[in-house]
Amino acid sequence: MSQKQTTTISVIKADIGSLAGHHVVHPDTMAAAAKVLAEAKSKGIVIDYYVTHAGDDLELIMTHRKGVDAPEIHETAWNAFREAAKVAKDLGLYAAGQDLLTDAFSGNVRGLGPAAAEMEFIERPAEPVIVFMADKTEPGAFNLPLYKVFADPFTTAGLVIDPKLHDGFKFEIYDVMAGKYVVMNAPEEMYDILALIGTPGRFVVRKVYRKSDNEIAAVVAVERLNLIAGQYVGKDDPVAIVRAQSGFPAVGEVLEPFAFPHLVAGWMRGSHFGPLMPVAQRNARCTRFDGPPRVVALGFQIKNGRLIGPADLFDDPAFDEARRQAQVIADYMRRHGPFMPHRLGPEEMEYTTLPQVLQKLQSRFVESKLYQVKGPKVKTELLHE
Numbered sequence: 001m002s003q004k005q006t007t008t009i010s011v012i013k014a015d016i017g018s019l020a021g022h023h024v025v026h027p028d029t030m031a032a033a034a035k036v037l038a039e040a041k042s043k044g045i046v047i048d049y050y051v052t053h054a055g056d057d058l059e060l061i062m063t064h065r066k067g068v069d070a071p072e073i074h075e076t077a078w079n080a081f082r083e084a085a086k087v088a089k090d091l092g093l094y095a096a097g098q099d100l101l102t103d104a105f106s107g108n109v110r111g112l113g114p115a116a117a118e119m120e121f122i123e124r125p126a127e128p129v130i131v132f133m134a135d136k137t138e139p140g141a142f143n144l145p146l147y148k149v150f151a152d153p154f155t156t157a158g159l160v161i162d163p164k165l166h167d168g169f170k171f172e173i174y175d176v177m178a179g180k181y182v183v184m185n186a187p188e189e190m191y192d193i194l195a196l197i198g199t200p201g202r203f204v205v206r207k208v209y210r211k212s213d214n215e216i217a218a219v220v221a222v223e224r225l226n227l228i229a230g231q232y233v234g235k236d237d238p239v240a241i242v243r244a245q246s247g248f249p250a251v252g253e254v255l256e257p258f259a260f261p262h263l264v265a266g267w268m269r270g271s272h273f274g275p276l277m278p279v280a281q282r283n284a285r286c287t288r289f290d291g292p293p294r295v296v297a298l299g300f301q302i303k304n305g306r307l308i309g310p311a312d313l314f315d316d317p318a319f320d321e322a323r324r325q326a327q328v329i330a331d332y333m334r335r336h337g338p339f340m341p342h343r344l345g346p347e348e349m350e351y352t353t354l355p356q357v358l359q360k361l362q363s364r365f366v367e368s369k370l371y372q373v374k375g376p377k378v379k380t381e382l383l384h385e
């Protein structure tokens with residue numbers, strides 16, 4: 001029996017410069033990227049493509065037969081970003097070329113600045129896929145919603161009543177600091193899963209598989225740009241791909257967690273907690289305090305590799321209340337100004353420009369005779385290294 005043909009969907013994104021600060025991708029840069037993808041389509045490298053943006057992030061959605069991490073696909077994306085960055089530089093866009101950390105492409109965009117989420121599968125007769133794209137936050141922002149979609153029966157009724165979902169799902173959790181990952185089962189290990197992914201700055205849900213047959217269900221781009229670059233060059237705005245229906249949670253179950261605008265790290269200078277606001281694609285443009293962080297959901301049907309759609313899934317009054325709540329939360333958080341927990345904690349701030357400010361205060365501190373610490377040395381974060 002011959003192996004059935006697989007389809008791969010690759011979502012690769014980069015911030016190559018934007019209009020009016022970190023606000024929105026310029027249409028001319030999108031056109032430059034689309035031209036490269038059109039050529040790749042005419043050469044048969046990709047089957048189909050869709051170019052869009054989430055705020056200041058240029059997003060390339062591509063389908064092909066070449067599998068995950070295919071050099072030809074990554075090179076196509078890289079070339080598209082390079083061409084778009086050239087236009088960005090011409091136009092004097094803000095932070096032109098920001099996410100392209102090298103001049104030398106070496107077969108894969110991972111580690112070079114752009115982020116990639118890719119999955120390969122044999123198409124079902126009808127293959128609904130949702131592409132989530134967020135701006136002004138980090139990959140761990142998807143931890144809470146993905147947990148709810150694939151492990152919480154109060155979100156996904158199918159976990160209880162659909163025999164195809166009833167065995168549960170496996171979570172591949174990546175430790176972005178150590179470069180290691182662990183695979184854990186839900187519902188059996190749900191408390192252990194939560195013990196890890198409740199720290200979304202470090203432990204990130206990278207993939208979700210259906211337990212009964214190991215079928216890929218979801219994938220998240222987990223590159224942490226600030227760690228790659230070794231210095232702060234912006235938060236790594238994440239993308240995720242989730243399959244829905246017929247053995248996976250329904251589209252409505254996949255969207256349901258976003259009715260709760262949970263707090264995520266990112267927002268201004270990648271240094272503040274704020275609510276993740278689900279928005280229509282036309283509203284994926286951050287303004288207030290460069291935010292609040294936003295997420296877009298585009299729904300496609302994939303047929304013989306063709307991308308049918310998209311449907312702009314958060315373009316719906318059903319998410320108005322989540323947006324209103326996000327505004328209220330944004331007001332509340334903003335009133336903390338530079339105070340935690342609006343501003344991120346010291347371990348996250350190490351990757352920002354704050355240490356430079358603290359450095360010059362070091363010499364101002366004098367030893368306090370009244371405060372003598374006995375026993376083991378007390379670690380004081382950031383200051384007094």
Ligand SMILES: [Mg+2]
Pocket residue numbers: 015055056057135136237
């Ligand atoms: Mg961005």
